[in-house]
Every structure is written in structure tokens, then in C-alpha cells.
Amino acid sequence: LKFGNHLRRFRFQHNEMTQQSLANAVGVTRLTIHSIEKGKFIPSALLALKLARFFNTSVENFFYLIDAPEET
Amino acid sequence: MRRSLKTSNIITIVLGVLSLGGLIYDYFTFQYLQPLTLTLREIGPVAESRAMFVAIGLIVAFVFHLSAIVNLALQFHFFKNSDLIQKATLLVGLLSFLCVFGAWGLLSDIGKEYRLGLEIAGEWQMLYFCLIPLAFFHLLMLLSVTSTCKKANTANVTEPVFKEEVIFTTVHYAGIFCGLTGLVLTLGYLGFGTSIRSLKALVPLYTIFIMIPYFLLALIWLRINRKERLAEWYDEKQFHDLGKAGLVTLVLSLLWMGLLFLFGFFHSFHPVGVIFFPFHLFLVLLVFSASTLVFFQKE
Numbered sequence: 001l002k003f004g005n006h007l008r009r010f011r012f013q014h015n016e017m018t019q020q021s022l023a024n025a026v027g028v029t030r031l032t033i034h035s036i037e038k039g040k041f042i043p044s045a046l047l048a049l050k051l052a053r054f055f056n057t058s059v060e061n062f063f064y065l066i067d068a069p070e071e072t
Numbered sequence: 073m074r075r076s077l078k079t080s081n082i083i084t085i086v087l088g089v090l091s092l093g094g095l096i097y098d099y100f101t102f103q104y105l106q107p108l109t110l111t112l113r114e115i116g117p118v119a120e121s122r123a124m125f126v127a128i129g130l131i132v133a134f135v136f137h138l139s140a141i142v143n144l145a146l147q148f149h150f151f152k153n154s155d156l157i158q159k160a161t162l163l164v165g166l167l168s169f170l171c172v173f174g175a176w177g178l179l180s181d182i183g184k185e186y187r188l189g190l191e192i193a194g195e196w197q198m199l200y201f202c203l204i205p206l207a208f209f210h211l212l213m214l215l216s217v218t219s220t221c222k223k224a225n226t227a228n229v230t231e232p233v234f235k236e237e238v239i240f241t242t243v244h245y246a247g248i249f250c251g252l253t254g255l256v257l258t259l260g261y262l263g264f265g266t267s268i269r270s271l272k273a274l275v276p277l278y279t280i281f282i283m284i285p286y287f288l289l290a291l292i293w294l295r296i297n298r299k300e301r302l303a304e305w306y307d308e309k310q311f312h313d314l315g316k317a318g319l320v321t322l323v324l325s326l327l328w329m330g331l332l333f334l335f336g337f338f339h340s341f342h343p344v345g346v347i348f349f350p351f352h353l354f355l356v357l358l359v360f361s362a363s364t365l366v367f368f369q370k371e
Contacts, residue, residue: 028308
């Protein structure tokens with residue numbers, strides 16, 4: 001299973017918000033937001049909830065699991 | 073922050089001008105002293121008093137470098153960014169800082185070897201070589217500070233940054249530079265077969281000197297974060313990256329220090345007892361800083 005997110009989409013829907021503004025809003029660095037968007041860093045439950053709250057949505061709408069193809 | 077930067081700008085400009093004047097004075101004094109010492113002629117009291125002013129000039133240069141490093145860190149923090157020229161200025165500054173130490177050591181060597189009537193042409197060449205990064209850094213820094221003076225008055229930082237990352241990365245870049253320099257110097261002294269007695273005199277001196285820029289930047293970082301709780305010093309990705317970097321450092325330093333232990337164990341020449349600590353310090357600093365930056369900036 002892999003971890004996916006709609007962070008970038010939500011950010012753009014939110015007046016094309018910059019990574020830095022979002023980072024400031026949830027108290028992390030810009031690189032952390034960037035890494036989450038790229039799927040390189042999995043946020044803690046606390047940060048995931050903060051992000052969801054900021055965009056006024058639920059964590060399930062925001063983050064999702066991707067089924068990895070089965071190895072044969 | 074704007075006020076701190078302005079104060080730092082003024083101090084750096086004053087020290088920079090004084091230090092640059094000292095550097096020019098040093099150059100002409102070297103030109104005067106070099107032929108006298110190379111031909112082992114007597115240097116009179118006038119030359120000795122000129123040499124004393126050279127020492128004062130180097131002390132001013134030392135203080136200027138400390139002020140310049142603090143100023144660059146404040147610039148990074150104020151503008152929330154660092155362009156290539158600022159990064160290059162910091163790098164040249166760290167190199168130049170080491171050249172102050174090098175020039176001091178070389179002058180001391182020239183003085184001792186002149187009294188013993190030994191060949192000192194090589195030392196003079198190295199001394200002149202040390203002046204190049206010093207002069208280059210003075211010019212770069214004076215340009216950087218004057219442009220900052222203009223920008224600090226007009227700059228409206230486009231977007232505030234609440235969670236610091238520029239100083240965080242700067243401290244680690246300095247860690248890489250200081251760690252690498254310390255390791256090269258330690259291995260160099262070991263490779264040249266420096267006597268244990270000389271090592272005992274040199275090791276504490278250069279270890280302290282090399283670590284000064286790193287500690288200075290780390291102190292600035294601490295000052296910026298002083299009002300935060302310990303848990304808020306880093307964000308969660310930084311904590312995560314520091315943890316991974318700590319593991320890499322532990323594994324590599326254990327391996328490296330094991331080899332050093334075996335070297336000391338099986339050899340009759342035992343410099344290991346003297347170089348053990350700086351070797352460990354510089355290695356840990358280098359590996360930890362490098363791996364933290366790699367993990368932090370990995371996309």
C-alpha cells in the first residue's frame with residue numbers, strides 16, 4: 001500500500017495558496033509541505049488533522065491509500 | 073530583527089574597513105620583511121614593531137570574520153532566503169576564517185625558523201596564498217553588507233516564514249565545511265608524520281578554531297528559537313530527518329572509530345590517543361550535517 005494525497009489540488013482550489021503560506025498555517029517548513037505533496041514524506045496524524053481542518057474537510061477526503069500491484 | 077541586522081551591518085562595515093586596511097598594511101609589511109628574512113639579515117626594531125602591527129591586523133581580521141558570519145546568518149534569517157552569491161560569500165568566509173588561523177601559524181613558523189636560520193621560502197609563499205581568500209572575502213562581504221543596507225530599508229518580505237529552515241540548512245552546510253576541514257587537517261598532520269609533541273600543541277588549537285564558525289551559527293539558530301518549546305524547535309520532517317541522520321552517523325562513526333582503535337592497537341606509533349577526539353568530532357559533524365541535508369532536501 002502507498003500513501004497518496006490531494007494536498008496540491010486543495011492548495012490550488014484555496015486561492016492558489018503557496019506552499020509557504022500553507023506551511024505557516026500548520027506550523028511546518030515549506031519543504032515538509034513539498035515532500036508531502038510529492039509523496040516522499042508521510043505526515044503524522046496530528047499534521048494530517050491540522051491540514052484537513054485548515055481546508056475544512058475530513059482526513060479521508062484528503063489522504064488515501066493506493067493499492068500497489070501484487071508481485072508475481 | 074531589522075534593528076539587529078542594521079546594528080550588525082554597521083559593526084561589520086567598520087570592522088571590514090579596518091580589517092581591509094590591516095590586510096593592505098600586512099601585505100606591504102610582508103614585502104618589506106620577506107627579503108630580510110630570506111637572506112637571514114638582521115631585522116631591526118622598526119621591523120619588529122611593524123610585525124607587531126601585523127599581529128594586531130590579524131586580530132582585527134579575526135573579529136571581522138566573526139562579525140561577518142553573524143551578519144550573513146542575520147541576512148539569511150531576515151530575507152528568509154539565501155541566493156547563490158550569499159551562499160558563496162559564506163563559503164569564502166569560512167575558508168578565509170581558516171586562512172586567518174593559517175596566516176597566524178605561518179608567521180609564527182617564519183619567526184621561529186628565521187631565528188634558527190632555516191629555509192622559509194615555502195612558508196612565505198603559503199602566507200601570500202592565504203591573503204587571496206582573505207582579500208576576496210573582505211571585498212565580497214563589504215559589497216554584500218552595503219547592498220543589504222539598501223535592501224533592509226526597503227524590503228517588504230513578500231511572505232512571512234514562521235518555521236525557520238534557512239538557518240537550519242546554513243548550520244548544516246557550515247557543519248560539512250568545518251567537519252571536512254578538520255578531518256583533512258587531522259589526516260594531513262598524521263600523514264606528514266607530525267610528532268606527538270607537536271600534535272599535542274596543535275590539535276586543541278585548530279580544533280577550537282575550526283569549530284568557532286559552526287558554534288557561532290548554531291548559537292544564532294538557538295537565539296532565533298529561544299522562545300520556542302524544545303518540541304517546536306524543528307518541524308516533524310526535520311525531526312524525522314535528524315533521526316535518520318543520527319542513525320547513519322552512529323553506524324559510520326562506529327565503523328570508522330573501530331578502524332582507528334585497531335590502528336592504535338597494533339602500531340607502535342601512537343598518535344591515536346591525541347587525535348582520537350578531534351577525529352571523532354569532525355567525522356560526526358561531517359556525516360551528521362551531510363546526511364541531515366541529504367534527507368531534508370531529498371524530494
